[in-house]
Amino acid sequence: MNNQALILLVDDEPDVLNLYQTALVQAGFQVITATNGADAIEIVKQKHPALILMDVKMPGMDGVEAAVKIRENPETASSKLVFLTAFSDPARPEADVKAAKEMGALDFLKKGISLSELVEKIKQYLAA
């Protein structure tokens, strides 16, 4: 496991980006950020991050659309993707996971989980 792994954070909220960037950098990851889907796709093409943490609800191209695009592009199709959203359905967490998996995502995390939990999860994804 490489703690120096490059992680792409995609969120339209700068505060959220800052928070997670700080936490992940603190945890030893390299972090690049994007504020919309289109930017994210470009970064994935160029930098090939080890993991993409992507918000769903974003202005312009949203997370789901971006994810589909990344999957469609053979160059980026193998990228590891995890959704991180405020829109998870707490009553049906497995449904969210299922939806995420259909889009080629590893998981569907909901915002508000503790940062330490988040770091643990990321470590698991990278190891997978």
Next chain:
Amino acid sequence: MFKIAKKLIDIILNLKLRTKVILFILFIIVPIAVLAIFLFNYLTQTSIGVEERSLDEIISLIKQGLLDGVSAKAQIYDLTFKNMIIDIGALKDDIIGVGFKGDLLTNYYYKHQIISDVYFIDDSGLISIVPSSETLSQKKVDLTQIKEFSFLTSETENKFVGRWLGPYNDFKKQKEIISYILPVWKGNEFKGIVAFDLSVSSLFSEIVRVDPSRSSYVFIIKSNGEFISSSEKIYDDLKIDKAKSSNIFDSQIIKDQGLSNLFTSAGGEEGTFTIEGKAGESQKNAAFANIPSFGGKLFVISPLDEIIQLQKEKVQAIQQVVRTIGMSGLIYMILLAVFISFASFLFLKKGLLGPIALLEKGIKNIESGNLDSKIEIKSKDEIGQLADSFNSMTTKLAVSLRELHEEEARLVASINSLPLGFAIVDTKGVFAIANPTLSNLFSSGSKTLSFSDISALFPDKIGDKKFNLDVERERVLRDKKTIEIKEIPLGDKFIHVFLSPIIFAHKGREEVIGIVFLVEDITEQKRLEEAKNSFVAITAHQLRTPLTVVRGNAELLLGMFPKRITDPQIKAMIEAIERSSVRLLGIVNDFLDLTAIEEHRIQIKNERFNFVDATNEVVNDFKAKAAEKSLSLQLSLPVELLPEIIADRNLAKEIIVNILSNAIQYTEKGGITLSLAKDDGFVELSIKDTGIGIKASEQKLLFQKFQTVGGRFMHSREYGSGMGLYISKLLAELMNGTVNLKESSPGVGSTFVISLPIYVG
């Protein structure tokens, strides 16, 4: 007069039916009968001829002393002796008769006491004397002695006719007596003899007493021709010199006519001859009859013109009678018949047929729905009373019907103004009533909807279950139970359907006579709810992002940069920010959970698992927390092995977490005891704390949304949204279980019980 008649008719009409019938019989049938009897009597009385009676009758009548001679008065004397045995009498006036047969003899002589005795000798020789004034006495006579009179050895075999005996002297009475005896037969059986004793002197004096002014007279001669009784007229008429002879054979007329042989014993038994009358007088007719046993002859001499006159009078009398009856009687009878017919007709029409026809008409009127019609029968009899009852019934019916119509109008108006679709469906699935809301709901335009039309509009599936409204309807009819089907999608609408049986209890039996079909359009409600839910969800989501930032940063500060925060005051402030943000996130999550549960968006897994293990896991998670507050936390298990339960394991644990975290939250001293037990299909988990307890008044509200205890929100979890118990209850119910407050008292503590169903294999 007219008034009185009218009043009388009124009275008659008001009589009871029974009385009317009795009156009918009395005044119509009885008069007819009386009239008939009267007519019969009248006609028979005017009949001409000899009334004959049987001897038995005569004897019995004599014995009873009832013969009064009335009938004798109607007798017409037959001068020719023909067709009579012998009857003698005078014309016109009182008839003097000697009847050898019939009642004339007995009547007359008995009445005039010429007969000294009437007696009856039966075949045993017992003789009954039947005198008019003497009491009945009986004596025995020797029948053989009577036979000496030689009448029993009659010329006509055993049967013989009556004959005269005597004259002989009754020494006891010192009278010369002649007797007439009659044998009495009953069939061929000889029953005895009736004998009439006549005093000869009385008989003769009676004959002699004949008024000389009368033109007819009677006399008797002995067989030698001597007169036994006579009248001056005999000598005159028969031209006998009274001074020289009192013998009929000395009559110049007899001699002239050569009739002497008539009177000899060998001569005729009876006969007639004519006597030429003197100048100015008519011929006379002499009739005689033999009385062989007496040895004499009885004569009646009457003027021929009188006989002719008598015959004429007879005829005239008959004609008169016939005329009288024919004219006035017939007219009266016809009038009476007409009157009776008319009276009967009126009586029947007014008293019976008319009222019955009126009744019938009235009933037909009611039948055709004309309840205002009245039956006008004024009589007070049963029919009148019936009509009165009928009228009052009709009035009541009309009132009831109006009330019914009003009721119906109110009901229809109410039904029509209902915001709900309402219909009453009969047992065959046809609408009895359907309100406009229902038609609008299924917007058929002007087309009248049938139940099957509506049924066809329904989806054939609700959720995963097959659905058919008509099948549901039949189920309600069969099970007699209300069915409620919620949230049926219907095009762009959502509806809520009720099917309720209309049960009619009659004579102890329950019968479903139809169904109430209620349709509620819940589209708007549903939209509002959805809007509310999405509002809550969206709001919650929107809250979550900034809360994430707050919580995350606080966490970062505390966890990742602890060295930079040296000021304990600042550290405490950051800690407060972190706690609050965590709590806020919890509330947001509860809201989202609740929304999902309420919208039935939550999926419940059916898992078999050990409730003890699940409880243990939760208890272990809470050990640290309990220790922080120095509270004991114990799980006591029953000796027996508990069966597995069927529920959603995670949700079951969430319920335990909710209750247990509350218990720890509200307990400052003592601790929490959890215990598991089996109870009738369920495994029960009791969570007993020694906390602040809940007041009785607050217990009822405990499981409702946003409840507080003691002015504080009921917390679930450490952050508490006040929805924990409500969510727990909903979740338990979704898993066919319950969550209850078993007991609680302020200052002592509370016991909550979670029940979840045992798995049945």
